[in-house]
Amino acid sequence: MTERTVGSAVRSARLAQGLSLRSLASQLNLSPATMSALENDRTPMTVARLHRIADLLDVPAGRLMRGEPTPPAPSVGQSAAEARDWRRYDDLELEPVLEAAARLFVRQGFHATSMREVAAESGMSVAGIYHHYPAKEQILLALLDITMTEIRWRLLAAREEGADAQDALALMVESLALFHAVRGDLAFLGASEMRGLSGDDLHRVTGLRDEVQYLLDEQAARAFPGADVRTACRAIATMCTSLPSWFSVDGPLSADQVAKEYAAFAVAMLGSGA
Template sequence: MGKGLVKRTVMSRETLDPAVGPRVRALRQERGLSLRVLGEQVGVSAATLSQIETGKSAVRPARVVELAEALGVEPGALAPGVDAEGRTPDESIEERYRRWRVFAPLEIDPALRAALQCFTATGYHGASVRDIARRANLSVPGLYHYYPSKQAMLGALFELGMSELLARTAAAREEGRDPAERFVRLIEALALYHAYRADLSFLGSSEMRALAPRDRRQHARVRTQQQEMVDDEVEAAVAAGLFRSASPHAASRAAVSMCMAVANWYRPHGPLSPEAVARQYVGYCLGVVECDPAVSHRVQTMDY
């Protein structure tokens, strides 16, 4: 596997996203339940429930359903994709985005879709829970069956966006045969993502300060992981004589920032397709890293 490939599996038949535990803990505390009381309701000890909440114990879909019922939420609020019968997608997030150029519509619940629309239209602080519920065609209590708070919706959207982006770029990176090719694939994947998922990308850039401190720290770590994928390839390409930048670190940061900015201006009904934007940005970014002209021609004429 290529360097930086995301190892985390969002869900499978045997285990689930480690973020399930923190969601359970947040809901339990919000409802004023002790570990012992909630554990009794789902048939586990307080110690076992503590292990689940801290991510030290795997959580199977059937247990997610039991926890969701006890906490008064839909199973998908704890583990996106789990339905009321405990069924889940069979593939990991890495497998799902192996075809990293293919962008299907986002499969998210009505509450999260409405939150995304409201946050991108008016900003996080300008959107009320009532606004989100109205857009989702839900009552406010109905909205809370999906997520315990507006902050939880924001955190879920950030996690959704970065998980997808990391998986797509990791898959793209694996296709390159040398640092220059891997850099090109990474830039293509970044540009495609920020065009196809412009709403999620814009939210990630504009509302990071609105995240709860713990979520903000986690998101910052994931963004650093994403940036380091590109940093490593630029530095390796400079060392191999493929790129000529005297400041590879700064050049890498500039290239990623250019791709992120696509979300600020790209419109689906504009004159350029996401694929056309990606090809343009590959050329721009090869200029930023001062790619050797012969190498630039080779990597820009690879199969797309």
């Protein structure tokens, strides 16, 4: 069970709004590292900052103070998830440090990359990077937070679009596969570099990843009662996370086509065991 703290309540409210940690930090004029420290209760939360966060996330400040999680918004006509097109991928506008770090982490690995190399790649001074990211782990954390936030809202939006339980599951798998094909670099980091985190940061990002798996499991159980959901859904998730290792935009199939095929594979796999 998640501990009820101010930080966990802020994180819950942020995710319910589909905001990345970096986005909320920017609105508060904070570094992503400071925002992460607030969400993990490693930095004291002032009353003024708490009310500012409550205003930005449109939740009662009292809920945050009591550590209460924020439930998904109720559907009124079109839900917040439905209002966003999960199939649409605009260019991802990362700040220079994150963009440079993502390239280096994918190219040579998180542990093999130094802060000096990130500084050189981003055109910034080492001191300038340390001002915003006190540790290399904080850069990786920001990238993984962006990754998991985007995966989550797209998965929920795809589920909302389903005509029935099986259709919703197929669309969720399509969404997950599409993300791993289109956002290959971020997806690769999410699948291979989580070991670069430690402590509370690792625990939190692992929880976000596990939530994605739980959402698939839950929908599969609705769609195929009696099927071996746990085994099949882990095979499906692994199938999606492997996409960055082989998919190419210059290949014979588009990202959309591959994602639809993966959705069909998933339904067939679960259907055979029902």
